[in-house]
Amino acid sequence: MLTRRSFIHATGAAGALAALGFPNMAFAGANTTRRFVFIIQRGAADGLSIVAPTGDPAFSGLRGDFAQDSAGGAGLNAFFTLHPALAQTAQLYSAGQALFVHAVASPYRDRSHFDGQNVLETGGSAAYRLKDGWMNRLLGLLPASEAKALALSSTVPMALRGSHEVLSYANSQLPSPSDDLLSRVTSLYANDQQLHALWNAALETRMQAGDPMQGGAGQNGAATGALAAKMLLGEGARIAMIETNGWDTHSAQRGRLNAQLRNLDQLLTSLKSGLGTEWSNTLVVVATEFGRTARPNGTGGTDHGQASAAMLLGGAVSGGKVFADWPGLSNGALYEGRDLRPTMDLDCLIAGALAQHYALDPARVQTALFPESRANPVRQRLIVA
Amino acid sequence: MLATTIALNRFGLGARLDERSPTDPKNWLLQQLGRFEPRPQALAQVPARAQVVEQLGDYLAEQRMQGRQKRVQPAAMPSEGSPQQNAADPLRRYLRQSIREDYLAMNSARLEAALTSQSPFVERLVHFWANHFAVSVDKLPVIGLAGLLEFEAIRPHVLGRFQDMLLAVEQHPAMLVYLDQAQSIGPDSQAGQFIAMRGGKQRGLNENLAREIMELHTLGVRTGYSQADVTEFARALTGWTVSGLGRGPAARMIGGTPGQFQFATILHEPGRRTIIGKSYAQSGEEQARAVLLDLASSPATARHLATKLARHFAGDDPPQALVDRLSRAFLASGGDLPTLYRTLIESPEPWSPQPLKFKNPWEWSVSALRAIGLRSLEPMPAAAVLKQLGQPTWQPGSPAGWDDIAASWAGPDALVRRVEVSQRLADRAGSSVDARALAEKLFPDSLSETTRTAIARAESPADGLALLLVSPEFVRR
Numbered sequence: 001m002l003t004r005r006s007f008i009h010a011t012g013a014a015g016a017l018a019a020l021g022f023p024n025m026a027f028a029g030a031n032t033t034r035r036f037v038f039i040i041q042r043g044a045a046d047g048l049s050i051v052a053p054t055g056d057p058a059f060s061g062l063r064g065d066f067a068q069d070s071a072g073g074a075g076l077n078a079f080f081t082l083h084p085a086l087a088q089t090a091q092l093y094s095a096g097q098a099l100f101v102h103a104v105a106s107p108y109r110d111r112s113h114f115d116g117q118n119v120l121e122t123g124g125s126a127a128y129r130l131k132d133g134w135m136n137r138l139l140g141l142l143p144a145s146e147a148k149a150l151a152l153s154s155t156v157p158m159a160l161r162g163s164h165e166v167l168s169y170a171n172s173q174l175p176s177p178s179d180d181l182l183s184r185v186t187s188l189y190a191n192d193q194q195l196h197a198l199w200n201a202a203l204e205t206r207m208q209a210g211d212p213m214q215g216g217a218g219q220n221g222a223a224t225g226a227l228a229a230k231m232l233l234g235e236g237a238r239i240a241m242i243e244t245n246g247w248d249t250h251s252a253q254r255g256r257l258n259a260q261l262r263n264l265d266q267l268l269t270s271l272k273s274g275l276g277t278e279w280s281n282t283l284v285v286v287a288t289e290f291g292r293t294a295r296p297n298g299t300g301g302t303d304h305g306q307a308s309a310a311m312l313l314g315g316a317v318s319g320g321k322v323f324a325d326w327p328g329l330s331n332g333a334l335y336e337g338r339d340l341r342p343t344m345d346l347d348c349l350i351a352g353a354l355a356q357h358y359a360l361d362p363a364r365v366q367t368a369l370f371p372e373s374r375a376n377p378v379r380q381r382l383i384v385a
Numbered sequence: 386m387l388a389t390t391i392a393l394n395r396f397g398l399g400a401r402l403d404e405r406s407p408t409d410p411k412n413w414l415l416q417q418l419g420r421f422e423p424r425p426q427a428l429a430q431v432p433a434r435a436q437v438v439e440q441l442g443d444y445l446a447e448q449r450m451q452g453r454q455k456r457v458q459p460a461a462m463p464s465e466g467s468p469q470q471n472a473a474d475p476l477r478r479y480l481r482q483s484i485r486e487d488y489l490a491m492n493s494a495r496l497e498a499a500l501t502s503q504s505p506f507v508e509r510l511v512h513f514w515a516n517h518f519a520v521s522v523d524k525l526p527v528i529g530l531a532g533l534l535e536f537e538a539i540r541p542h543v544l545g546r547f548q549d550m551l552l553a554v555e556q557h558p559a560m561l562v563y564l565d566q567a568q569s570i571g572p573d574s575q576a577g578q579f580i581a582m583r584g585g586k587q588r589g590l591n592e593n594l595a596r597e598i599m600e601l602h603t604l605g606v607r608t609g610y611s612q613a614d615v616t617e618f619a620r621a622l623t624g625w626t627v628s629g630l631g632r633g634p635a636a637r638m639i640g641g642t643p644g645q646f647q648f649a650t651i652l653h654e655p656g657r658r659t660i661i662g663k664s665y666a667q668s669g670e671e672q673a674r675a676v677l678l679d680l681a682s683s684p685a686t687a688r689h690l691a692t693k694l695a696r697h698f699a700g701d702d703p704p705q706a707l708v709d710r711l712s713r714a715f716l717a718s719g720g721d722l723p724t725l726y727r728t729l730i731e732s733p734e735p736w737s738p739q740p741l742k743f744k745n746p747w748e749w750s751v752s753a754l755r756a757i758g759l760r761s762l763e764p765m766p767a768a769a770v771l772k773q774l775g776q777p778t779w780q781p782g783s784p785a786g787w788d789d790i791a792a793s794w795a796g797p798d799a800l801v802r803r804v805e806v807s808q809r810l811a812d813r814a815g816s817s818v819d820a821r822a823l824a825e826k827l828f829p830d831s832l833s834e835t836t837r838t839a840i841a842r843a844e845s846p847a848d849g850l851a852l853l854l855v856s857p858e859f860v861r862r
Contacts, residue, residue, distance in 0.1 A: 043844030114819070114846050158816050178808075181848055185804055185855060188839040192857040194795060202797035248844040 033146045034281045034316065034357055035232050036239045037271065038135060038159065039264070041288035042117060043180070043248030047308030048294060048340060049257055050086070051100045051322065055079030058329035064296055069254060076100065080322050085261035088269040092313055093320055099312040099382060101349055102324035105290060105342035107373070111304035113248070116289030121159035123347060125372035134350070134369040135241060136162030141360055141368055150237035152228055160241050167236055169227075180246040221267035229274020232282075242267070247288060251299035268313060280315030283357045283383065287311075287346060293338050294329055305339030310346060312353055318381045323349075345375050352378030386738050386831045394862040395698060395735060395742065397505035399752025400827055402818065414730050417504035418723050423540040427497035431536060432487050437529040438558055438629040438644030440482055445526070446632040447475035476525075483529040488522060491532025492768040492778050497761050499751045507543060510726065512747065513697055514539045515779075517690075518554045518602060519786030520563040522779050530559035531779035547690070547720035548681035555598060555677060556646040558627040564594035564784060567630055571623035571654025590654070595619035597784045603680040605689035610661055617658045621665060621673040624653030687715040693789070694725060699734040700741040701790040707734040738831075740861035743791035746774035748862065749803060753854045756827060757814045765809070774802050803855050811850035820849035828858045 052070040053059055055078055060067040070081040074090035080100065082090050092098040108119035108127070115127035123134030136159070139147040151160050151168040160166045182203070189195040224242060231237050244264065249256050264286070272279050291308030307327075312319065327333050327341040335341040347370040354369070355362035355377055362377040386394075392410035393400045400406060407413035502508045515535040522528045538557045542550035554560050561567040569591035570577050580588055595618040600606045629643025630636070639649045648670035658665045658672060663679065665672050680686060691711035695703030711728055718724035729735055744752065750771060754762065762770060771778050775794075781787045788794075811818075820840050824832050836856040843849035853859060 112841070113844050114816070114821070114849065117845065118816070153812065156815070178848075180844065181804065181808060181851060184839055184843065184848065184852055188836060188852055188856060191833070191835050194791075195800065195857055195860070198795060198797045198800050202801045243845075245844060245848065248842070250842075 033238055034283070035275065035278060035314075036138075036354070036357060037228060037232070037242065037282065037284040037314075038240075039242045039244060039267070039284060039286045040117070040120070040157070040159070041247045041264075041286065042243060042245050043113065043288075044116070044290050044292055044304055045247040045260075045288040045308055046249060046253065046257060046292040046302055047102060047104075047288075047310075048291070049253070050083050050261065051076070051102055051309040052081045052083065053079060053102070053326065053329065054081040056326070056329045062294055062329050065300075066254065066296055069258070076322050079326070080324075083257070083261050085258045086265045088265050089311075089313070092268070092272075096320040097313060097315055097317055099317050099319040100322045101310045101312070101344060102322060103307045103327050103340055103342060104287075104310050104324075104344040104346050104349060105307040106346045108290065109306065111290065113289060113304075118158060120287065120289045120346070121157060123159075123370045123373075129372065132162030133157070133159035135159045135239065136164050136166065137368050138239070138354060138365075139164040139166075141365065142358060146238045146358070148237050149239040149241070150231050152224060152231070152240060152242045157241055157243055169231060178245050180248065221263035221265070222270045225267040225270030225272075226274045229271050232275060233278060249292070249301045250297070250303060251301040253296070253301040282314040283316045283353060284313040285310065285350060285353065286313070287350075291340050294334055294340055295338065306335045307340040307342035307344075310349060312349075312382060316357055316383050318384045323378075323380065345373070347373050348375050348377050349382075352380070353382045356381075356383035386740070387829055388736060390828060390831060391736055391738075392506075394752065394827075396509065396730070398499055398502070398509055398748070399505075399755045399862075401755045402758035402823060402826075406826070406829075411730055414506050415727065417506045418544060418726060421504040421507040421544055422502075423543075424536070425498050425502065427501055428494050428536055431491055431494050431532065432529070434530075434533050434537065434558065434644035435629070435642055437483070437487055437533065438627065440479065440487075441526050441529065441562075442629045442632065442643060444475050444479035445630060449632075451475070480525070480528070487529030488532065488779075489766060489768050491536075492771075493761065493763070493766070495532065495535065495778065496751070496754075496767040500754055500760050505755075506726075510722075511535065511539055511543050513694070514543060514550065516781070516786040516789075517693065518550075518560065519781050519784055520559050520779065521781050521783060522777075523782060524563055527559055527563045527779075530557075530562060533557070534559035535779075542722075544723050547686075547715070547722055548678055550722070551602060551677055551681050552674065554602070555594070556625065558644050558646070560594070561625060561627050561646070562630070564597055565591045566594035566622060567626045569594070569619065569623050569625075570652050571620060573655060574623060574653050575651040576649075577652075577654075590616070590619055590623065592616060592619040595622055598677070599680065601784055601786075603677075603689070604683055604685040605692075608685040608689070614660050617660045618673070618676055620654040620656075621658045621660070621676055624649050624651075624670065625673060626652060681720055682716075684712070684716060687712040687720075690725075691715060694729065695734070696789050697742075698729055699732075699737070701792075704734045707732050740858075742862050743795045744860055744862055745787060745789075745794045746771060746776035746799070746803075747778070749860060750774060750806070752859070752862075753807070753810060756823060756854070756859075757810060757818050757850065759810075759814075770806060774806060775799050800855070800860075803860065804851070807851040807854040808847070810854065811847040814847070814850055816846040818846070818850055820846065820853045823850070824853050824856075824858075827853075832858060 049066060049069060054070050069083060072084035073081040075081050076093060089098055106120045107125045108116045118127040121133050122130035124130040135149060139149055149160055149166045151157055151166060153168060156166050156168050186199060189199045228240050228242055232240055246260050275282055287310040288308050291305040292302035293305045297303050325343040327343045331337060333341060351366040351369055352362055355365040366373060366377045388410040389406050392407060392414055396414050499508050520527050520531050520534055522531050534557050538553035542553055570589050572589050577589060592615055596615045599610050599615060604610060626639065626647050626649050628639055628641030628645045628647050638651060639647050641647045650669060653669060660676055665675055667675050691708045692703055694711055695707045699707050710732060711725055714724050714728040768778060776787065824840055836858055839852050840849045843852055
């Protein structure tokens with residue numbers, strides 16, 4: 001069991017820097033602590049496109065046109081290919097600072113976004129069982145200097161809610177409707193003659209005015225990443241949660257996902273450059289509430305599914321590898337004949353990564369963050385020792 | 386729509402997340418007529434009239450002083466933008482004070498009253514009458530007074546007789562200032578003769594209020610009165626003014642506490658007046674009051690008000706049968722407003738199951754905030770949000786008030802703004818509101834499959850809520 005003493009050992013790098021003649025680093029205690037960023041992909045991101053199992057014999061047949069997207073992507077190993085829009089992320093992987101996990105899912109086995117996100121954020125075994133979020137409970141395990149969390153949104157998302165105080169901050173330039181919401185309003189008005197006509201006119205006018213109506217929190221990746229880095233370097237926050245929307249690609253998935261991933265890539269890049277040397281103390285977890293159907297649907301998209309892919313990124317990550325107990329894509333292997341079958345528990349991944357990151361007892365982290373889980377946290381090396 | 390849904394949305398201001406739906410919709414509406422609070426807690430902190438008018442009076446005095454200095458020593462005027470000039474700029478100081486302390490505070494108070502009221506049907510009627518007797522804050526001296534007109538003249542009389550509301554409005558400083566009555570001077574009054582004797586600058590009769598009372602507040606446009614009637618009525622109205630606006634000797638003669646209605650004999654045009662064929666021999670304040678009482682009980686007024694009420698509750702093209710019924714009820718009851726409201730409740734037309742009205746931005750905002758269970762917009766300023774949505778409070782731009790038809794509100798950009806505001810509201814509510822459950826509560830039998838699916842498929846609870854707030858069901862009533 002790791003104790004407070006070994007925690008100090010784990011952050012000994014700062015002490016080493018001091019010995020090498022960087023006293024400012026050593027004395028600026030707040031700047032030497034670990035950072036943790038959770039990026040939630042709301043809307044169910046398609047793990048099979050993001051980290052494509054191009055080595056699976058069923059892949060190209062099953063995915064149709066979608067398989068073409070992997071052509072320009074970085075090969076992660078003989079089996080998996082990263083989506084080409086994640087070009088900077090691929091470089092992190094080469095530098096050993098990105099780790100991908102596949103066929104991973106929360107305990108939730110149904111297909112509602114609200115309920116799935118509730119499970120993902122509360123850390124419960126079913127929706128609405130827990131009233132606080134696992135990130136908030138994490139604060140209770142950390143020393144005061146590190147138990148400072150910030151939500152990059154105008155309200156505190158479920159994962160950060162609970163008894164520990166949490167800050168929230170939204171850049172006032174950010175909130176304007178996401179493209180995703182706008183396209184949903186379009187379908188909401190499809191059967192209403194009056195509103196349909198007005199809405200189409202409005203969209204046309206906005207297009208002509210050159211206003212893409214972009215920039216919801218997490219939509220402007222570069223700005224969001226820079227803002228998060230700035231806040232994490234200040235005194236107020238060591239932990240942050242960033243919400244990204246727009247992953248619910250029921251139609252026209254190839255173009256939309258490409259834009260989503262490019263945005264995420266920019267977010268990660270600007271977070272890294274903004275954090276500077278503190279990137280080496282940083283763990284970023286990217287996860288979604290569930291995956292999408294293995295086969296494309298009739299509208300060039302995918303529908304709600306089960307397992308997806310998750311990412312661990314940052315200088316603290318022992319990366320350059322893909323973890324997966326690959327279930328296969330054959331008809332018999334798919335969950336209910338349609339979705340990627342979950343073979344890895346997202347809760348165990350998060351608990352394992354955070355235990356290693358903060359040098360805490362993994363079982364204690366698992367119990368605190370995911371009290372209803374009976375599984376064991378991931379023991380493989382996820383964080384640089 | 387179920388009768389409950391209609392009662393809550395078309396008659397009321399929208400269901401509140403935290404309140405039970407009424408089981409007997411008609412009775413729920415009727416009972417509100419007995420429990421309305423003219424001065425609820427939400428209005429407790431509103432600035433007092435005397436204070437508002439005193440600020441206005443100071444500003445007007447400084448303006449006059451500056452004007453006089455300009456005339457006397459035009460060459461000695463400090464150049465524009467010099468620090469001294471800016472520091473003492475009475476316009477800036479007045480605006481800062483009246484906008485921040487008065488207008489914004491009254492905006493928030495109005496909204497809070499609407500969000501917390503236990504009698505939302507009567508609150509809606511307050512908004513209806515405030516718009517009927519519209520003043521507009523783009524006339525600067527009205528900024529601090531507009532809210533007071535609603536709180537002091539409309540609310541206390543919304544369940545009384547129309548004539549009492551009419552008198553309260555026409556004697557309120559907001560209306561007397563907005564339609565220039567406070568400065569109207571009878572040519573043959575003492576003040577008029579004094580001015581004429583000194584050969585001073587042309588000041589005299591102002592017909593603005595007289596015309597708008599006939600055209601907008603009572604009879605309605607083109608109902609048979611002539612220009613001569615307007616001028617005669619304007620003469621009868623001379624002397625109706627407000628304390629505290631002036632600082633000169635005439636103001637001292639008028640006296641009274643700032644903001645109080647005053648009848649100033651020195652401004653009043655003496656003599657008998659003939660208006661729409663009737664002779665008014667009264668003297669003083671009583672003369673215009675008698676005219677107002679006659680206008681209030683005219684069949685033209687009954688038709689005018691009945692049409693507007695019917696349009697508000699039964700559709701942009703109000704059904705003639707309902708207009709006639711309301712009109713008869715008005716005349717038979719001597720303008721008893723609760724009788725009109727009961728007639729509305731008992732009539733079939735406002736209970737049509739199809740949505741009849743496109744909500745204006747105020748109605749939409751209030752219903753959205755009630756739906757998600759908020760009791761104020763804080764820290765968002767209510768005034769700024771309503772301005773963004775296209776309906777800045779008490780600023781319709783003309784004494785005719787805001788239009789009450791869909792064509793004025795259902796525009797492309799207006800929809801986009803509602804989507805923007807929805808998303809901000811939904812982000813604030815976060816996942817604390819389950820839009821799926823809320824949609825079923827708000828529209829128990831009328832939620833369309835399209836809306837239900839769009840909400841259920843939204844990728845986050847906040848997006849689901851934003852979609853509900855801009856859904857076809859929610860933007861209409």
